[in-house]
Amino acid sequence: MNEHFPSKIGLSQQFSCSYLPEQKEQLLVILDPNCYSPDRFEQLLALGFRRSGDQIYRPHCPSCSACQSVRVLTAKYKASKSQRRKRNKLNQDYQIVISHQERPEYYPLYEKYITLRHSDGSMYPPNHLQYESFLFCRWMNIVFVELWHHDKLIAVAVTDSMPNSLSAIYTFFDPDYESLSVGSIMIMAQIEQAAKQGKPYLYLGYQIDECKKMRYKTQFLPAQKLVKDIWLDIEP
Known part of the structure; x- marks a missing residue:
């Protein structure tokens, strides 16, 4: 290269x-x-x-x-009022856990998520081979950011770990807990992990302004987007 x-x-x-x-x-x-x-x-x-x-x-x-690629500047991140409300929904009954190994509970949770939330998408119907070939990687260091409710796993954020950044690959969760705004909770957890490790960036993948379900990625500020190969600050 x-x-x-x-x-x-x-x-x-x-x-x-x-x-x-x-x-x-x-x-x-x-x-x-x-x-x-x-x-x-x-x-x-x-x-x-x-x-x-x-x-x-x-x-x-x-x-x-x-x-357009989006990355959060993790050391400077400040949760918005709305994000703080979402985070405050998690009381002592909920716990964020970092795992470096896949658990047997992951695939059933993934299968439920795809079946109930994305039955009209390209990943339906889910199967174990598709799950492994999409999320896992032989050459990458992967960490799993988990959300537990007591002893029940309710969300997993599959996250790539590199020397100076984390990269959010995919989050799946139990649709029964949708009211918790689990997707936002898991992004905040990944930002927190990156900041704790002194990694300045959390990459969130591609932002597509014309696609409503992708717009959430620019709500975690400060952040930057890649426009014509130049990283530009995203204005609030």
Whole structure:
């Protein structure tokens, strides 16, 4: 990989975009095996790449540039009034736990989440092979941010851990607890973990302004978005 961009990349076929149905999606895929390590991947994150399973990719769509990478500046993060209210819903009956190993409880929770929340999406119906190939990675350090209610696991945030950042890969939770605003709670927990470890960034993936279900990513401030390969501050 040179200073700015990987030297070996591939281009996927075009396929229907899962976020903007009227658009066609196409991906740049990293082919250079030297890029597949936490250190090198962190450099690629700063260039707008992500990972899915073992594969590193970045959108390279023929007629759309709606996807913009977002990262939270963790040391400066201040919860909004709304976020503080959500966090305060968690009393002593709830506990955040950090795990470095997958638990048997994860897949049943994932299956319930996909079945009840995303039955109209590309990950339905869920199966164990899809779950593993999407979330896990042979070359990445993965931590699992868990939310427990007494002895019941209710949420898991799968999180990549690199020298100077964390990257939020996917969060799944028990839909019975939806009223807790679990998605926001888990992002705040990941921000807190990054700040505790002295890691200045939490990468949240792609923000798509035209997609309503993706807009939450710019609510955790201060943050930056990648626009034409330049990180710009997101205005409140």
